[in-house]
Amino acid sequence: MSEALQQAAGERLRRALAALTRTPLTGALAGMVVTAVMQSSSATTVMVIGFVSAGLLELPQAVAVIFGANIGTTVTAVLASIGQSRDTKRAAAAHALFNLTGAAAFCALLPWYAGLVAMISPKGPELEVIARQIANAHTLFNLICTAVWLPLTPLMVRLVCRLVPDRPPKARNS
Numbered sequence: 342m343s344e345a346l347q348q349a350a351g352e353r354l355r356r357a358l359a360a361l362t363r364t365p366l367t368g369a370l371a372g373m374v375v376t377a378v379m380q381s382s383s384a385t386t387v388m389v390i391g392f393v394s395a396g397l398l399e400l401p402q403a404v405a406v407i408f409g410a411n412i413g414t415t416v417t418a419v420l421a422s423i424g425q426s427r428d429t430k431r432a433a434a435a436h437a438l439f440n441l442t443g444a445a446a447f448c449a450l451l452p453w454y455a456g457l458v459a460m461i462s463p464k465g466p467e468l469e470v471i472a473r474q475i476a477n478a479h480t481l482f483n484l485i486c487t488a489v490w491l492p493l494t495p496l497m498v499r500l501v502c503r504l505v506p507d508r509p510p511k512a513r514n515s
Contacts, residue, residue, distance in 0.1 A: 358392060362402035365448035372409025377416040385410040386475060393471045400471075401455040404478045408444040411482065415440050430505045435497060438504075443486035454478070 362368040376385045389406050392398040398406070415437040422433035447454055458481065462474045490497060 358397050362398060362405060365401075365405040365408075365451045368402050368405030369409035369412065369444055369448055372406035372411075373413040374409075375406075376410040376413025380417050382410040382414045385413070386479065390472050390475055393475070400459060400474055401451055403475055404455050404458065405448060405451060407475060407479050408447055408482065411440045411479075412437075412444050427505060427507070431501045434501045434504045438497065438500060439486060439490055443482060443489075447482060457481075 360367070361371040372385055372389075375388070376382050379385065386407065389398065389403045389410075393400065393403045415433070418433040418436045422430045455478075458474050458478045461481075462470060462477050464470060
């Protein structure tokens, strides 16, 4: 796959990927949009592995896209909650809040985090290492976010209840 991408990647694709991943924020936005459109973070992850293995993205850029893919997965839950119960909407809001806050924090720490991921990943054939690094980045992201949010569950509940209140606010008379 990486050889095919290298051959198929024209200068236009290289420039587009470089522009989309210039900063952690733009990389995360690209990952979010691609995942939201495809409704599959797995498909986004496979694409990212292919781009990295073809030399079109570096690990920090790829990790930023993976952070965005985590946000993009929340779109499915939010869409599914439309017209559903308040609790369903709150669950979708909690999912979005969890991934949004995690992605924002990790984007701010991206160079350090990419270094950590590279350090903890095993060595071996290049494609296996790249795939493992990206998988480790995704897994570690979720583990750390869970470890941070778990003791903050009461805060999460308050935030979500404010985002999705018990009753809709009363309309003001103009």
